[in-house]
Amino acid sequence: MERPPAGMPVSCLPQARPLYLVADDRGVAPLLAAKFATVGIATQVVSVAPADATHLVVLSGLNRCPTPQDVEREIFGLFSQLRNCAAALRAGGGLFVTVQDTGGAFAAHHCDGQQAWLGGLAAFAKTAGREWPQLAVKAIDVAFTDPETVAASLFEELMGGGPEREVGLGENRTTPSPIAVAAPLGRSPFNDGDVLVVSGGARGVAAECVLALAACQPLRLGLLGRSVLVEESRELARLADETALRQHFIASASGKATPMEINRQVSRIMASREVRSTLANLTALGCEARYKTVDVTQTAALEAALDSLRQDWGAIHGVIHAAGVLRDKAIADMTPDQFAIVFRTKVDGLRALLRVTQPDTLKLLCCFSSIAARVGNPGQLNYNVANTTLNAVCLAEKVRRPDCVVKSIGWGAWDGGMVTPALKRHFEAQGVDLIGRQTGARAFVAEVFAGADSAVEVLLTGALGRGFASLAGHIIHRENHGEKDV
Ligand SMILES: NC(=O)c1ccc[n+]([C@@H]2O[C@H](COP(=O)([O-])OP(=O)(O)OC[C@H]3O[C@@H](n4cnc5c(N)ncnc54)[C@H](OP(=O)(O)O)[C@@H]3O)[C@@H](O)[C@H]2O)c1
Incomplete structure (x- = not known):
């Protein structure tokens, strides 16, 4: 490779092992695989990564998800995929990237209402990166245009993007920045009785x-x-706190209730x-x-x-x-x-x-x-x-x-x-x-x-x-x- 990438360290991209591309249904995965081939990185396009996968880019977050069931399939599917590969990813030295289509700015602009429900995908990469610090992670959001353009911008980001863990590839390359200041004084949006x-x-x-x-x-x-x-009976109502309630239930159960049952009774009353x-x-x-x-x-x-x-x-x-x-x-x-x-x-x-x-x-x-x-x-x-x-x-x-x-x-x-x-x-x-x-x-x-x-x-x-x-x-x-x- 002539030019080392400026962002994601090249060592994250596999030399000996394949880079697994978890396929999307819009045709990006094979185009991205072809781009990696041009720089000598071997990839395998799969629907589910094997348990020993150490380097994976999950593109299934690009799938169109018109129904809640589609969203659920993606979210729960990624959960089981990540757990399945947990031992290999935890070992360190690998790469875990999620790619989603929530408008290219993590739903902040131009995000179709249904796709926004996929927004949680980014948290998989961020949490994996915190739990397994030796793992390189990135959550990428793209504004989907066409498969070739998306594959090109993903390739560019993975080979030479910055070190940020969350990157939006919309009109511009952005990283999310929520507001962290106290709101200024305003007025109630409500009328009395609303x-x-x-x-x-x-x-x-x-x-x-x-x-x-x-x-x-x-x-x-x-x-x-x-x-x-x-x-509550009058007797119970007189018992002011958790300790008094617990003592009461222990005494009245005469050893027949488990601690868990007693705790449940106390919690019900306290709630x-x-x-x-x-x-x-x-x-x-x-x-x-x-x-x-x-x-x-x-x-x-x-x-x-x-x-x-x-x-x-x-x-x-x-x-x-x-x-x-x-x-x-x-x-x-x-x-x-x-x-x-x-x-x-x-x-x-x-x-x-x-x-x-x-x-x-x-x-x-x-x-x-x-x-x-x-x-x-x-x-x-x-x-x-x-x-x-x-x-x-x-x-x-x-x-x-x-x-x-x-x-x-x-x-x-x-x-x-x-x-x-x-x-x-x-x-x-x-x-x-x-x-x-x-x-x-x-x-x-x-x-x-x-x-x-x-x-x-x-x-x-x-x-x-x-x-x-x-x-x-x-x-x-x-x-x-x-x-x-x-
Ligand atoms: N406390 C914090 O430090 C903190 C920090 C960040 C965010 N938050 C968020 O703030 C919110 C309130 O947290 P909290 O600290 O007050 O927790 P909490 O004391 O455990 O209260 C949670 C409330 O959610 C209700 N609830 C849970 N599951 C429900 C369900 N399926 N349907 C209807 N009600 C349900 C509970 O009532 P029942 O048990 O009666 O259903 C309870 O009123 C949460 O969303 C939490 O994520 C809290």
């Missing part, structure tokens, strides 16, 4: 955010979660109490609040829940999708079920929410994403893929809804919610600045009030907390027909 639906809004950090929003104006809030509201407390606090702020026990991924049940809200309150004006679960595992150890539940809660949940609110004109669409998606946190492939998908879909939705405030908030770690005390100690040991509950909630309100022209994908982290603390003084708080600062 109806908001919030998945995951009855508990955790989203409940804090909803309360901060409710403190600004009276809204109607439909909160969605899987937890069932438990009717139910948290939901009731959120509802009571919202009511105290002058809002109407209802809780619906529903799994946000179940479209029919979700539709029924929203229909019952619409019957009493009318059209829906805002959707906040904050439902999320964690099942952290290293890529090699992650089961398909662990991948699926985290992915589906976020992605199927958003799809279902968008489907059932089609008749509504939304003023707000806000997803709770994570900074993990941007950096590709090791041990969180499922979560990273899911949140990267939310980012991409929100970017694409913004194009369809110019007058709507669309946000995908890449939260850093909060002091609360899914950050358990053990996780909090871990973050603190690492020197991570956690987002305080009040600070995070105020920053959320600032984003909602930032206006329809404000950035879609934003990062709100603990490091910005100090900035939010001062910003919070400017958020308009309306109460008793007057306005005051909080």
Whole structure:
């Protein structure tokens, strides 16, 4: 080779082993193979890479995916492919590249609505690169024109591109850069009495955010979660905390219940109490609040829940999708079920929410994403893929809804919610600045009030907390027909 590539080190491209090109259905793979042949790099075009593959470029993200099933096939297919090759890739010295067609700028421009659901593909490369630092990785997004042009730009990028792990090959060569500053002061997009639906809004950090929003104006809030509201006996209601409840259930089980069953009973009651407390606090702020026990991924049940809200309150004006679960595992150890539940809660949940609110004109669409998606946190492939998908879909939705405030908030770690005390100690040991509950909630309100022209994908982290603390003084708080600062 005459000229060493300026970006991706040439040592990443195989000398002895073949470079596997996982084929697309648009004919790019054989054209790319021919280009590699001109510089003496042997390739094999395959539909699935073998388990001992150390160098692979996955082109199947270029496939047209007109249906949710097509998208699912690509995402879950790549998950099983990566796991299958995990041992070989982990050994180091190899190359893992994903190529997708989400408009050439990771859904930020000109991305067809359906293709945006493939946005999470980029998280595979980023997470693999964090988990296996000896592996060279790259996530490439192309604006598909014709197979020859795409093959040429991919060849150029792989042979001589820069060291960036995410590269968009659209009109220009770009790398994504989400906004990481506190939103400027704005105004509520809502009128008093407007109806908001919030998945995951009855508990955790989203409940804090909803309360901060409710403190600004009276809204109607439909909160969605899987937890069932438990009717407590007087005896149970007297037991104030988890420890007292656990002792009670251990004593009344007389050794017949497993620790897991006892934990489940305690969790049910604690979750139910948290939901009731959120509802009571919202009511105290002058809002109407209802809780619906529903799994946000179940479209029919979700539709029924929203229909019952619409019957009493009318059209829906805002959707906040904050439902999320964690099942952290290293890529090699992650089961398909662990991948699926985290992915589906976020992605199927958003799809279902968008489907059932089609008749509504939304003023707000806000997803709770994570900074993990941007950096590709090791041990969180499922979560990273899911949140990267939310980012991409929100970017694409913004194009369809110019007058709507669309946000995908890449939260850093909060002091609360899914950050358990053990996780909090871990973050603190690492020197991570956690987002305080009040600070995070105020920053959320600032984003909602930032206006329809404000950035879609934003990062709100603990490091910005100090900035939010001062910003919070400017958020308009309306109460008793007057306005005051909080
Ligand atoms: N806390 C953080 O540091 C942090 C950082 C970055 C991003 N986030 C994001 O913020 C959101 C809220 O997180 P959190 O920390 O508050 O977690 P959390 O305390 O575990 O709350 C998660 C919420 O999602 C609901 N939920 C989960 N699966 C659901 C489903 N299938 N259908 C309906 N509701 C469902 C839960 O209610 P049920 O259990 O009753 O269903 C709960 O209300 C998540 O999307 C998370 O990814 C949080």
